[in-house]
Amino acid sequence: MSVEAITITLVVITFIIYTAIGWWSRVRDTSSFYVAGQNIPAVANGAAIAADWMSAASFISMAGLVAFLGYDGTIYLMGWTGGYVLLALLLAPYLRKFGKFTVPDFIGDRFYSSSARTVAAIATIFISLTYISGQMRGVGIVFSRYLQVDIVIGVLIGMAIVGFFALLGGMKGVTWTQAIQYFVIIIAFLIPAFAISAQLTGNPIPQLSFIGSDIVERLSQIQIDLGMTEYMEPFTNLSMLNVFMMTLALMAGTAGLPHVIVRFYTVKSVRAARWSAVWAIIFIGLLYLTAPAVGAFAKYNLIDTIADQPLEEVQNIDWVNKWETTGLLEFNDENGDGVINYTSGDDNEVMIDGDIIVLSTPEVANLAPFIIALVAAGGLAAALSTASGLLITMTSAVSHDIYYRIFNKNASEAQRLRVGRITLFVALLVAAYVGINPPGFAGEVVALAFGLGAASLFPVILLGIFDKRMNKEGAIAGILTGLIFTLFMIGTILSESIFGTDGPLIESFFGINAQGVGVVGMLLNFIVSFIVSRMTAEPPKEIQELIENVRAPEIDEDIK
Amino acid sequence: MEEKKTLDERQKWYWRKNIRFILGLLVVWAVVAYGGAILFAEPLSNIQFFGVSFSFWIAQQGSILVFFILILTYAIRMDRLDKEYAQLLKEDKEG
Numbered sequence: 001m002s003v004e005a006i007t008i009t010l011v012v013i014t015f016i017i018y019t020a021i022g023w024w025s026r027v028r029d030t031s032s033f034y035v036a037g038q039n040i041p042a043v044a045n046g047a048a049i050a051a052d053w054m055s056a057a058s059f060i061s062m063a064g065l066v067a068f069l070g071y072d073g074t075i076y077l078m079g080w081t082g083g084y085v086l087l088a089l090l091l092a093p094y095l096r097k098f099g100k101f102t103v104p105d106f107i108g109d110r111f112y113s114s115s116a117r118t119v120a121a122i123a124t125i126f127i128s129l130t131y132i133s134g135q136m137r138g139v140g141i142v143f144s145r146y147l148q149v150d151i152v153i154g155v156l157i158g159m160a161i162v163g164f165f166a167l168l169g170g171m172k173g174v175t176w177t178q179a180i181q182y183f184v185i186i187i188a189f190l191i192p193a194f195a196i197s198a199q200l201t202g203n204p205i206p207q208l209s210f211i212g213s214d215i216v217e218r219l220s221q222i223q224i225d226l227g228m229t230e231y232m233e234p235f236t237n238l239s240m241l242n243v244f245m246m247t248l249a250l251m252a253g254t255a256g257l258p259h260v261i262v263r264f265y266t267v268k269s270v271r272a273a274r275w276s277a278v279w280a281i282i283f284i285g286l287l288y289l290t291a292p293a294v295g296a297f298a299k300y301n302l303i304d305t306i307a308d309q310p311l312e313e314v315q316n317i318d319w320v321n322k323w324e325t326t327g328l329l330e331f332n333d334e335n336g337d338g339v340i341n342y343t344s345g346d347d348n349e350v351m352i353d354g355d356i357i358v359l360s361t362p363e364v365a366n367l368a369p370f371i372i373a374l375v376a377a378g379g380l381a382a383a384l385s386t387a388s389g390l391l392i393t394m395t396s397a398v399s400h401d402i403y404y405r406i407f408n409k410n411a412s413e414a415q416r417l418r419v420g421r422i423t424l425f426v427a428l429l430v431a432a433y434v435g436i437n438p439p440g441f442a443g444e445v446v447a448l449a450f451g452l453g454a455a456s457l458f459p460v461i462l463l464g465i466f467d468k469r470m471n472k473e474g475a476i477a478g479i480l481t482g483l484i485f486t487l488f489m490i491g492t493i494l495s496e497s498i499f500g501t502d503g504p505l506i507e508s509f510f511g512i513n514a515q516g517v518g519v520v521g522m523l524l525n526f527i528v529s530f531i532v533s534r535m536t537a538e539p540p541k542e543i544q545e546l547i548e549n550v551r552a553p554e555i556d557e558d559i560k
Numbered sequence: 561m562e563e564k565k566t567l568d569e570r571q572k573w574y575w576r577k578n579i580r581f582i583l584g585l586l587v588v589w590a591v592v593a594y595g596g597a598i599l600f601a602e603p604l605s606n607i608q609f610f611g612v613s614f615s616f617w618i619a620q621q622g623s624i625l626v627f628f629i630l631i632l633t634y635a636i637r638m639d640r641l642d643k644e645y646a647q648l649l650k651e652d653k654e655g
Contacts, residue, residue, distance in 0.1 A: 071619060073620070077619070077620055077621075078593050078619065078623050078624070082589065082593050082627055084627060084631065085586075085631060088631045088635075089585060089586065090582065093638075210612075210620075210621070211609065211610040211611050211612050211617055211621070212610055215611070217611055232605070233605070234601040234602060234605060234615060234619070235601070235602075240599075240601070244594065244598050247594070248594075271638070271639065271642065274634065274638055277635070278631055278635050281627060281628050281631050282628065285624050285628050288624050289625070292620035292621060551575050552567060552574075552575075553571060553645050555642050555646050555649075556642065
């Protein structure tokens with residue numbers, strides 16, 4: 001059997017399992033309706049949070065981005081885990097105590113205003129849509145490689161499958177599917193990492209051999225020999241300012257992501273929310289401690305395989321050949337000497353899309369076809385679990401928070417469902433379009449979503465809990481300022497790939513790039529909401545009581 | 561249990577303690593992530609840590625371990641605070 005055939009078989013088997021679990025838990029959940037997830041153990045909920053959280057960006061893109069960024073890859077490693085500290089300490093317990101179902105629900109009720117709810121819903125839609133585009137791209141890459149079709153077709157196939165799963169799963173009963181998907185993701189990530197670690201360093205534990213062996217040192221050295229920047233040296237690819245800003249944007253954005261926050265509503269108590277956070281960081285950390293090792297190993301192997309090798313020989317390698325047909329790997333023997341120059345200068349003859357690093361790693365290292373197939377299945381699981389969570393979040397923002405709560409308070413269940421389905425369909429089309437014409441790697445597209453989250457939702461949720469004096473005028477002014485500023489800056493800095501202008505309309509915002517500019521939006525949000533709230537009336541008495549109530553301790557049965 | 565309209569003394573004590581825990585943990589969070597891995601990356605990159613430099617290790621692995629410890633510490637400390645609070649309520653009731 002060829003690698004492609006094994007991959008397709010394995011992918012189909014995992015899809016059948018997800019479908020079966022989704023169906024099984026869906027049938028059981030209709031009887032328990034909203035309390036659905038509330039008796040799910042903290043461990044399973046932690047795994048579900050981890051699967052929801054770890055998207056195609058974490059699985060497919062991140063190690064590749066780290067491989068190319070070297071030290072500066074820390075923006076993703078720290079950014080996507082450190083935000084979790086903010087979420088666990090500052091938001092999750094209180095949002096659980098508040099006990100509503102969506103993020104716009106919290107903002108709408110806390111700021112006693114349907115305008116605030118609408119603005120929050122719009123921010124949710126923007127964030128989710130940007131985020132889902134990164135997933136579509138990831139799914140598209142996997143399909144284009146293993147079905148050997150163009151990436152456009154790959155994205156379209158991915159779109160159909162993601163839509164099918166989101167329709168099937170619905171809001172309820174996705175927890176168990178996601179818990180299973182977590183295990184597919186983590187096994188698929190760890191097995192090749194173990195194998196390559198053993199191959200390169202003699203130590204099979206990648207998290208340890210990463211620092212325990214001289215592999216990073218060796219990689220640094222060959223990069224210097226090839227005229228690239230030194231792998232271990234900080235700020236060679238990004239300035240210190242940008243590393244700082246991008247890390248902060250990813251952290252605050254992480255804490256403000258609506259589809260992850262929603263997960264904390266499904267646990268049974270405030271205490272369980274805190275412990276779910278502990279389990280989730282364990283599960284997430286397992287992948288994140290491995291990713292830098294995979295990045296370094298992959299880069300080492302890749303350079304070793306192609307740099308200064310005869311072009312013809314390299315092009316005869318099966319995986320090189322297959323990836324070349326996807327258009328994500330290109331060789332261009334400019335000086336015509338028949339040897340591949342791989343450098344970071346003008347004489348470079350290799351074009352590698354960072355998104356193929358993780359997926360091609362097992363092939364580059366000559367691992368068994370089954371492991372290659374497993375990695376493809378893992379990438380799909382990562383993209384699917386996140387994409388369905390996002391689609392449902394987006395759909396509920398439109399059908400519940402905007403249509404039902406604002407436009408048509410008498411809407412029947414069927415009408416809301418229809419609005420939801422239309423939203424889902426439109427969202428898929430937009431996501432597919434952006435997935436085909438992305439303004440960057442899957443991981444970079446996702447990073448933009450986090451900037452928007454950091455600039456809009458994070459500050460007002462935080463102030464809603466910790467600043468009793470914060471009122472609706474302040475919150476609305478704050479979200480709008482943060483969102484509009486950040487969208488405008490992203491649009492102008494990335495105008496080349498988004499609007500097709502000849503070059504970027506502006507290079508950067510005082511040295512801060514598009515992915516870090518969300519931090520400026522966030523600061524503006526804090527400042528504007530603070531000033532506006534102090535100049536307008538304080539929130540009504542019942543809202544102040546509501547906040548007191550969210551802060552009051554809730555003692556778990558287990559503690560008593 | 562009847563919902564209290566405003567926080568009583570015990571609840572205020574609980575909230576203040578909670579805020580103190582959070583602030584303490586966030587200081588560690590900021591010092592490790594933004595100090596160790598970014599602002600002081602260059603001086604710390606001269607210190608060797610096993611096969612890599614110290615700041616490189618913090619930036620790519622160490623910080624993640626610290627984040628885990630912070631979240632775990634918060635969960636354990638809040639469990640303990642919950643217990644103390646429940647104990648105080650019991651004492652209040654017994655007068």
